Amino acid sequence: MKKIVLSIVTIATLFTACKKNTTTASEYNSANKGAISVEFDNIAGSSDLQLSTGSYTNSSSESYKVTMLKYFVSNLKFTNVDGTIYTVPQDSSYFLINESDTNRHKVELNIPEGEYKAVTFTLGVDSLRNTMDVSKRTGDLDPTGVASGMYWGWNSGYIFFKFEGTSSAISGMMGNVFQIHIGGFGGYSTVTANNLKTITLDLTARGTAKVKASKNYAVNIHTLVDVNKVFTGTNTISLKTTNMVHSIAAGVPVAANLGAIFSHDHTEN
Amino acid sequence: MQQIWVLYFLTTTPKIKVMGKKQLTIFILIAGILIACNKNVVDEIFTFINPTHFPKPAYNFENNQITKARFELGRKLFYDPLLSANNTISCGSCHIQTSAFTHHGHIFSHGIFDRTGTRNSPPIMNLAWNTSFMWDGGIVDLDLQSIAPITNHVEMDDSMPNVLKKLRNHAQYPTLFKKAFGSSEISGVHFLKAMSQFMLMCVSSNSKYDSVQQNLAHFTTEENAGYQTFKQKCNSCHREPLFTDYSFRNNGLPPSLLNDLGRYLVTNQAYDKYKFKVPSLRNLSYTAPYMHDGRLLNLDGVFSHYTSGVQATQNLDSSLQNGTYLGILLTPVEQSNLIAFLKTLDDKSFLFNKNLAEQ
Numbered sequence: 265m266k267k268i269v270l271s272i273v274t275i276a277t278l279f280t281a282c283k284k285n286t287t288t289a290s291e292y293n294s295a296n297k298g299a300i301s302v303e304f305d306n307i308a309g310s311s312d313l314q315l316s317t318g319s320y321t322n323s324s325s326e327s328y329k330v331t332m333l334k335y336f337v338s339n340l341k342f343t344n345v346d347g348t349i350y351t352v353p354q355d356s357s358y359f360l361i362n363e364s365d366t367n368r369h370k371v372e373l374n375i376p377e378g379e380y381k382a383v384t385f386t387l388g389v390d391s392l393r394n395t396m397d398v399s400k401r402t403g404d405l406d407p408t409g410v411a412s413g414m415y416w417g418w419n420s421g422y423i424f425f426k427f428e429g430t431s432s433a434i435s436g437m438m439g440n441v442f443q444i445h446i447g448g449f450g451g452y453s454t455v456t457a458n459n460l461k462t463i464t465l466d467l468t469a470r471g472t473a474k475v476k477a478s479k480n481y482a483v484n485i486h487t488l489v490d491v492n493k494v495f496t497g498t499n500t501i502s503l504k505t506t507n508m509v510h511s512i513a514a515g516v517p518v519a520a521n522l523g524a525i526f527s528h529d530h531t532e533n
Numbered sequence: 534m535q536q537i538w539v540l541y542f543l544t545t546t547p548k549i550k551v552m553g554k555k556q557l558t559i560f561i562l563i564a565g566i567l568i569a570c571n572k573n574v575v576d577e578i579f580t581f582i583n584p585t586h587f588p589k590p591a592y593n594f595e596n597n598q599i600t601k602a603r604f605e606l607g608r609k610l611f612y613d614p615l616l617s618a619n620n621t622i623s624c625g626s627c628h629i630q631t632s633a634f635t636h637h638g639h640i641f642s643h644g645i646f647d648r649t650g651t652r653n654s655p656p657i658m659n660l661a662w663n664t665s666f667m668w669d670g671g672i673v674d675l676d677l678q679s680i681a682p683i684t685n686h687v688e689m690d691d692s693m694p695n696v697l698k699k700l701r702n703h704a705q706y707p708t709l710f711k712k713a714f715g716s717s718e719i720s721g722v723h724f725l726k727a728m729s730q731f732m733l734m735c736v737s738s739n740s741k742y743d744s745v746q747q748n749l750a751h752f753t754t755e756e757n758a759g760y761q762t763f764k765q766k767c768n769s770c771h772r773e774p775l776f777t778d779y780s781f782r783n784n785g786l787p788p789s790l791l792n793d794l795g796r797y798l799v800t801n802q803a804y805d806k807y808k809f810k811v812p813s814l815r816n817l818s819y820t821a822p823y824m825h826d827g828r829l830l831n832l833d834g835v836f837s838h839y840t841s842g843v844q845a846t847q848n849l850d851s852s853l854q855n856g857t858y859l860g861i862l863l864t865p866v867e868q869s870n871l872i873a874f875l876k877t878l879d880d881k882s883f884l885f886n887k888n889l890a891e892q
Contacts, residue, residue: 397596398676399722407680408693408721417681419671419799452673453665454800513801 291476292377298475299482302340302371302383304361305529306333309492315364322495324502328431328442330491333363334414335425336389336404342375343382345472350375358389360404360411372482380473383485387461387522388424391449416447419512423447424459425522427494433504442503444494446519448512457512459519463526471531484532490525497521579604581661584738586746586774590661592675592733597726599733602713607731609709610724612891615699617645617689624682625891627654631884633816634658634735640827644688651791653827656820658883659813661733664779668809668825671799679728697721737815737883745877746774752877759874762867769852770811776878781808782850785843785859786824793826806847815878832875836868 306313308320313330321327337359340352352373362368393405401407405422407415414423425446434440450458465487467473473483495501498520509515579601581594597603610616614623627642628634634657636642642654652668666672672681682688683696700706700719711717713727744750752760764773772778781796788807796805809825823829829838843853843860853860863871883889 395673397593398674398725399596402722406721407677408697408724412684412693415680417672417677417684418667420673420677451800453670454802454805456800456802511798511801 292379293477294376294378296377296477297374298377298477298479300342300373300375300380300473300475300485301482302337302373302385302485302487304337304369304371304487304489304526306363306489306491309490313363313491320492322492322503323500324433324495324504326431326433326495326503328429328433328503330363330427330429332426332428333491335361335387336414336422337361337371337385337387338389338393339386340371340373341384342378342380342473343384345379345381348378350378350380354393355400358393358404360414370484375475377476380475381468382464382466383473383528384462384464387463387526388447388459389422389449390460391458394421394449395452416445420452421447421449421512425519427491431503431507433502434507436507438508442507444506444509444515444518446509446515446522448515448519457516459512459515459522461519461523463523465526465528467528467531470528471533473531474533486529486532488527488529490527493525494518494521497524579734581733581736584736584743584774586743587738588662588775591664592661592729594733597676597729597733599730600713602709603727604730604734606709606713607727607729608889608892610728611731615703616683616691616696618691618695619645620699621645622689624679627682627688628657630886630890631819632656633737633819633884635820637819637821640822642688644682644685645690648687648690650685650687651793652825653822655812656816657732657735658737658815659775660735662775662779665810669796669799670781670810675729675732676725678732679725693721697724700724731889735883735889737880739882740815740880741877742874743774743880753873755870755873756877757874759867759870759872762863762871763874766861766863766867767814767871770850771814776814777811779810781805781810782852783807783809783846783848784839785846785849785853786826786828786838787842787844788846789826789828791826795825804848808848814875816880816884817875818879819884832872836863836871839863840868 308318308330311318311320313333315333316329316331319327319329339354339357342350344350352375359371360368389405393400398407401411404410406412411422414426415421416423423445425444427444429442430440431442432440434442446459448457448459450456450460465485467485473485475483495503499517501518501521506518509518579599581590581599583590612623612625614620614626616623622645627636627644629637631637636654640653641649641651643649655668660666660675663675666675666678667681672678680693683691683693697719706719707717710719710723714723716723741750745752770778770780770782783795783806794806796808796810797803799805817832821831823832823835829835839861840863841860843849845859849859855862
């Protein structure tokens with residue numbers, strides 16, 4: 265009996281090992297890098313998001329329009345089908361997505377060849393980068409440049425998610441305007457709320473990403489970002505009562521919904 | 534390279550068998566010129582000097598080495614109204630040197646379009662030792678401080694990209710940035726570092742108190758009595774030699790109609806409600822009005838608050854609760870002695886330092 269078990273295990277091991285060699289190793293060479301992009305396609309329910317013109321309805325039956333949607337995506341990681349994880353070097357892993365700028369709808373990267381079954385990223389700017397010397401805050405993180413509208417000067421820290429618009433449900437100091445600004449990485453010397461969200465999108469159901477150096481185009485992971493879900497999920501957010509969010513604490517109930525606004529739609533291989 | 538040349542002269546000259554007076558003078562002259570030309574030697578004069586009786590600075594100078602050109606650039610920027618939306622308000626508008634860089638006589642400073650803020654303009658003084666900035670400590674790195682007033686709606690109401698754009702189109706700034714940082718391309722990082730350089734060099738360490746600490750002067754009897762009272766009753770928060778411990782405390786001021794929650798606005802922790810940073814007492818004679826909202830117009834007001842005005846508000850500091858008595862017990866004699874001592878913290882060499890003034 266023992267012998268039989270041993271033989272089965274041995275044969276099984278050989279098969280798995282062989283399978284690995286025949287598929288992965290022959291097709292992909294992890295020493296080479298290929299192009300990949302992660303597209304953040306902003307939508308509102310079943311409609312593509314149209315800034316200023318589109319009208320949408322949230323879970324509290326409030327009609328709203330969106331004038332601005334910007335957010336930071338950072339610390340990207342790609343999980344290979346073999347289980348290994350490729351982490352994008354941190355210095356080049358911060359991206360500002362901006363709906364009003366077509367050049368800022370995608371994160372473009374070069375990663376080792378391979379078939380990837382998941383992508384993981386942070387919505388926001390992690391505490392380490394939030395506390396670094398200004399000389400390390402270049403490019404998308406420059407608080408005097410690209411990130412100037414995504415930075416709280418009075419309470420040193422990045423705004424992770426900036427969502428603004430109008431709604432007839434609102435009658436506030438600024439008329440019908442809503443401004444939802446989410447930030448807060450846990451604080452410098454004292455503890456504040458941590459509104460960072462780590463999101464992992466499983467690609468297996470709707471298409472793994474097959475990255476190869478020989479492809480003369482970037483494999484694209486197409487994600488959908490549903491702003492309607494900002495108002496629902498863990499907490500129901502009504503624009504009538506929550507329309508001016510300008511601090512870390514005020515952002516906590518909204519931030520609780522943000523992990524679920526992302527979904528994988530398909531992969532263009 | 535220049536240093537190598539000096540070395541060359543030093544090693545070769547002894548070979549000259551007879552060195553006349555003339556030759557020696559010429560040698561010294563050449564060596565002197567070479568040393569003067571060496572940038573490092575010139576910059577040494579502008580290096581941040583840590584007063585011997587002060588602790589180590591909190592600021593990380595490794596990331597921003599002080600040089601003359603950078604300091605001077607920072608100073609020019611500090612006094613330049615170009616940093617505001619309509620080019621009318623400079624940093625120096627609300628931080629006036631002769632008032633220890635506060636806005637003398639103003640409870641709340643007024644910025645652009647005469648809009649007023651909700652807090653009293655704090656001094657720019659000994660910031661190298663500050664562990665956080667603003668009354669609520671919302672800013673944690675001096676290099677990030679300048680962004681706040683420049684972009685604040687009631688202060689300068691501009692945006693950083695727009696300020697940088699104005700500087701890039703300016704007749705002088707590209708040259709000045711090149712002189713300071715080796716590149717005429719004006720980056721936000723260089724802008725912020727230059728601003729920090731000016732603020733870091735605003736060191737007040739030359740008061741009578743400082744001279745006494747260095748055994749260069751003596752307190753009068755009255756000053757000394759005040760010093761003893763100070764050490765006994767004030768030093769736990771306004772700690773020597775910087776006269777603050779940089780903590781946040783509620784000193785029992787009754788909340789005004791603004792109901793400013795202070796540090797709570799930054800941390801959102803209930804235990805931080807009504808707490809504000811302990812301010813330094815240096816140059817006290819020049820920084821009135823007092824408190825985060827400038828509500829106390831003179832020192833008499835401050836003493837009357839601490840002796841009889843402290844309210845049992847949420848998070849009142851424990852040092853102001855002595856059984857049923859709230860505040861600090863001070864006899865009239867102790868008060869007058871304290872005033873005599875506090876005046877020894879005035880530092881005219883700082884208030885009138887031409888190097889820190891608008892040029």
